[in-house]
Amino acid sequence: MKLKNTFKLLFSNLKIVISDFLFRFAVTLILTAVTASFLIPFVKEIFSSAEGAELFGAFKGIIGAFFSAGSEFAESSERFSAAATAFFGMLGGKMGEITWVAVGIVAIIIVYAAFFGFANYASGVAVNSYMSSLSRIGYLSAILHGFGKCFLYQLISVSSFIVCNILFLAAGYGVFTLTAPVIYVLSLPLSLLIPVAGNAAYCAFFSCFLPSVTAGENGVIKGIKESFSIGAKKFGELFAQYVFMVLLVFYVNVSAAVFTLGVGFVFSLPATCVCISCLKFVNYYSFTGRKYYIDFDTVITPPKTKTDGEYFNGMDM
Numbered sequence: 001m002k003l004k005n006t007f008k009l010l011f012s013n014l015k016i017v018i019s020d021f022l023f024r025f026a027v028t029l030i031l032t033a034v035t036a037s038f039l040i041p042f043v044k045e046i047f048s049s050a051e052g053a054e055l056f057g058a059f060k061g062i063i064g065a066f067f068s069a070g071s072e073f074a075e076s077s078e079r080f081s082a083a084a085t086a087f088f089g090m091l092g093g094k095m096g097e098i099t100w101v102a103v104g105i106v107a108i109i110i111v112y113a114a115f116f117g118f119a120n121y122a123s124g125v126a127v128n129s130y131m132s133s134l135s136r137i138g139y140l141s142a143i144l145h146g147f148g149k150c151f152l153y154q155l156i157s158v159s160s161f162i163v164c165n166i167l168f169l170a171a172g173y174g175v176f177t178l179t180a181p182v183i184y185v186l187s188l189p190l191s192l193l194i195p196v197a198g199n200a201a202y203c204a205f206f207s208c209f210l211p212s213v214t215a216g217e218n219g220v221i222k223g224i225k226e227s228f229s230i231g232a233k234k235f236g237e238l239f240a241q242y243v244f245m246v247l248l249v250f251y252v253n254v255s256a257a258v259f260t261l262g263v264g265f266v267f268s269l270p271a272t273c274v275c276i277s278c279l280k281f282v283n284y285y286s287f288t289g290r291k292y293y294i295d296f297d298t299v300i301t302p303p304k305t306k307t308d309g310e311y312f313n314g315m316d317m
Contacts (some may be wrong), residue, residue, distance in 0.1 A: 055086075
């Protein structure tokens with residue numbers, strides 16, 4: 001029922017999906033332009049050098065020699081090895097420039113993650129406004145609404161998400177390297193289960209963090225505590241929900257990227273992000289016994305707040 005209400009709520013709030021798309025697209029466009037402004041000139045400088053030109057020529061030579069017979073491949077390999085040594089020697093003399101470019105890229109990634117955190121917060125505030133009173137709040141207004149709390153929320157959620165996923169991927173890789181010599185091809189799906197299950201467990205404990213600090217009007221620390229408390233009590237239900245959602249989000253976004261040549265991905269990504277926000281708030285309202293709207297004609301009354309007369313065959317009235 002909660003998943004059903006989540007999808008109904010999503011389709012009642014497609015305007016939020018459009019706003020989310022426009023915000024993410026604008027941020028991506030701006031940060032891509034900033035990255036290109038310092039990365040492209042550096043790459044051009046590297047590959048327009050004599051060492052870069054020689055490496056590129058040697059690479060083309062070894063590809064051509066691969067399909068020919070005789071001693072050409074061995075000669076091309078020697079040329080490529082010498083060119084690569086000279087190329088990396090040249091890079092060694094530019095470590096100062098490379099360091100600054102690397103720092104710039106890391107800074108862009110951090111800023112990008114921060115703005116994605118703002119987007120998740122904004123969509124959550126907008127969804128909560130609709131669920132609680134059928135009111136609509138502007139996307140930028142949602143970001144500016146309690147900006148200090150928004151900043152702390154995204155700082156904690158984004159950093160914890162990145163750290164946890166690094167651990168999940170490392171664990172999955174470890175399982176793959178250990179099991180590949182034993183069960184061969186079956187080791188790949190087994191290793192992929194680790195990040196899927198890990199993300200589902202992460203979401204189970206953090207899913208009510210955003211609703212707690214917005215709908216619950218709690219501080220950030222109290223919001224984390226409440227989210228972990230709900231996650232511990234409802235772990236089985238939340239874990240099952242998010243295993244399904246993680247697989248669904250992956251399938252939808254990969255399918256959109258592959259079968260539409262990337263065009264559909266720019267819409268599927270914000271849609272799935274807003275869908276997850278809807279699920280978080282549906283769970284929070286249900287677990288805390290709050291009534292909520294999913295459309296203009298339907299009010300959902302969680303069991304905690306129902307009276308005896310509101311039950312009929314176990315269905316929401």
